[in-house]
Every structure is written in C-alpha cells, then in structure tokens.
Amino acid sequence: MTKKVIIIGATSGIGKSLAKYYAQHEYEVGITGRRSGLLTEIARELPDSKFFAAEMDVAQAQSAIEILNDLVEKMGGVDIIVINAGVGFPKANLEQELQTVDVNARGFLALAHWSYQHFKLKGKGKLVGISSVAAVRSSPYSPEYHATKAFMASYLEGLRLRSKKWKDGVDVIEIRPGYVDTDMTKGQKGMFWVATPEKAAKQIFKAVDANKSVAYITRRYRLIGLLVSILPEWLLAKVL
16 A cells, blocks of 8 residues: 655755655655645656645644645545644744744644644554754754744654553654755854755655654764753853
C-alpha cells in the first residue's frame, strides 16, 4: 500500500525539498502553503508523482484545521503529518512578534492537536514538528522566535509522553534544524555549518523513518544544542 505524507508549509526551503524527497520515495504527498502558485510548481517539477495541494494560512488556526481535515479526506488518509510552517523576523516589531506567535505557536498547536487526535483514533501515525536549535535557549536578537520554538519543543514532548503513557500509538517527532540555506536565513551574518535544503530533507526523512524522538539537522548541531544549554546566562549574552 502506498504511504502518504502531508507537508504543512511546503512552498520553499526545507518544506519544498522534503515534499520532493518523499515523492521521489514513492509517497503520495499533500502540500500546503499560502502561495498556491508555488505549490503548483512543485507538482510540475515531478510530473510522475502524486501531489495533493491546498492553500493554507497557518495563522488562521480554525481555517487551517478545516483545510487539513479536507486534505486528509481527499487523500484517503495519511500516515505522516509534518508541520513545517513558520515565520521569523530580524529585529521584529510588536506586530511581527505577534505574527510569529500566531504562526509558530498558536497555529502550530491547532494543527498538532488535530493531527494527534486523528492518529489516535486511527491507532497509529507519525506527527512531526519542525522546530529549531533555537528551542534550546533564547536570544537577544529574536526572543519571540526562540520562545515559540521552545513552545513547540515542549508541546511535542508532552504529546510524546501522552502517547507513551496511554498507548495512543502516535509517534511524535521533533526536528531541530540549525542553519539551512533558505529565504529565512538569507543575509544573516555569522552562520556556520549551513546545510542545503536537500541535505536537510534527506536527514529529516531518515530521522522520521527511524522514529527519532528529537533529531538535530544536521546531526552535528546536537553539539551546539548541548553547548548552549549549559552556558551560564552572563556568558551566553557575551557570545551571542
């Protein structure tokens, strides 16, 4: 039986590369994003693959849930749901900080909750959230972004514990990318160990297939996560 995956936030970067990678591995792929034209382009790039596209604004939580539900029905079910949609702004103003919360926290929670309940009723399935190494500690530059990624990490851990405690059958996986060459990272200074979206997609695919609870992308970023987790705040303020 053909396996099915939905990538929420697939118009560019990691999401786009991950959608294409799954398609190349003979999955039926559902893709969502705010720009329908870009979703159509993905399907055109792989004409022999089966794509289902749906326009979605994750900031509109209730609407996003309805669209996800419709997409699952259209596909005849789903085995993996990857929540990749996210935003971030350099030196954000208040409006941008609130937008970050709406997408990365509120919208994410709504979709993760629906996905978990769907897989619980089914008795199996994989819920994947793309957070960030930024989930480990905060930053003086974009505290709202780090805060929402920490929220994602904590919420996913809670769902993972829930599934294990009550044997719900849902595999909950958190992916923590470091620097990946995407539109969000363009122009940032001081980046290192920058991965291509294609390399990130390959490692994410393997981590999901192996049911990793938490996976750093690329894997060497686990060292960065460990380092920043143990630094005292006074030193962190100096080195960032």
